[in-house]
Amino acid sequence: NAGVTQTPKFRVLKTGQSMTLLCAQDMNHEYMYWYRQDPGMGLRLIHYSVGEGTTAKGEVPDGYNVSRLKKQNFLLGLESAAPSQTSVYFCATDDPGQGNRQPQHFGDGTRLSIL
Amino acid sequence: DAKTTQPNSMESNEEEPVHLPCNHSTISGTDYIHWYRQLPSQGPEYVIHGLTSNVNNRMASLAIAEDRKSSTLILHRATLRDAAVYYCILRDVTGGTSYGKLTFGQGTILTVHP
Numbered sequence: 001n002a003g004v005t006q007t008p009k010f011r012v013l014k015t016g017q018s019m020t021l022l023c024a025q026d027m028n029h030e031y032m033y034w035y036r037q038d039p040g041m042g043l044r045l046i047h048y049s050v051g052e053g054t055t056a057k058g059e060v061p062d063g064y065n066v067s068r069l070k071k072q073n074f075l076l077g078l079e080s081a082a083p084s085q086t087s088v089y090f091c092a093t094d095d096p097g098q099g100n101r102q103p104q105h106f107g108d109g110t111r112l113s114i115l
Numbered sequence: 116d117a118k119t120t121q122p123n124s125m126e127s128n129e130e131e132p133v134h135l136p137c138n139h140s141t142i143s144g145t146d147y148i149h150w151y152r153q154l155p156s157q158g159p160e161y162v163i164h165g166l167t168s169n170v171n172n173r174m175a176s177l178a179i180a181e182d183r184k185s186s187t188l189i190l191h192r193a194t195l196r197d198a199a200v201y202y203c204i205l206r207d208v209t210g211g212t213s214y215g216k217l218t219f220g221q222g223t224i225l226t227v228h229p
Contacts, residue, residue, distance in 0.1 A: 004158075033216070035219075040221070041221060042202065042219030042220050042221055042222060043159065043217070043219040044219070045216050045217075048216065058216065090158045090159070092158070092159075092217075103149070103151075103161030103164070104151075104159075104161065104217060105161070106158030106159050106160070107158050108156075108157055108158050109156075109157070109158050
């Protein structure tokens with residue numbers, strides 16, 4: 001039982017390149033989230049999904065796109081990477097079945113550097 | 116979202132209890148108090164949550180003030196592995212578009228000395 005798995009774990013990109021970060025969960029959770037964490041700061045929500053085929057914007061969505069074609073996967077895309085997107089990206093999941101009391105489960109992060 | 120205030124950092128010695136405070140004076144009646152921690156180079160990890168009554172689990176205890184305007188996370192015997200950033204977060208149960216979102220502040224950096 002892997003929980004929440006993020007790939008890749010590390011990546012270095014050049015400005016203007018594109019890439020996709022993958023989050024996979026095996027907990028059958030409805031909700032999935034993408035956060036970013038900059039040095040010395042808390043996490044900020046980029047996009048989230050409340051179910052297969054649905055996505056919504058979080059606090060800092062600009063420059064990112066997401067897709068949730070399958071319940072277990074949530075993809076985060078950078079179409080044209082910028083140095084300001086250098087960060088650690090975390091995926092999380094939870095289930096609304098018992099209301100907001102359910103904890104979120106996080107992956108170990110993807111460390112992305114854009115030169 | 117209602118805001119929380121935590122000290123930037125705290126220190127403890129190994130095997131001693133640690134009390135991590137959190138102020139949330141604007142908490143609403145529908146807000147649960149959640150605690151997460153983040154170990155170095157890892158994602159956040161759920162610790163405990165509560166609404167009004169004190170809560171205990173295998174990791175920690177949560178003491179909630181009677182007026183709910185503050186709470187304290189208690190680690191009964193700190194270990195080196197407990198060195199982490201601890202986040203106190205209020206989570207609204209009323210749903211809506213912010214239903215699942217966790218709003219992270221800067222948290223408290225806990226240092227544990229051998």
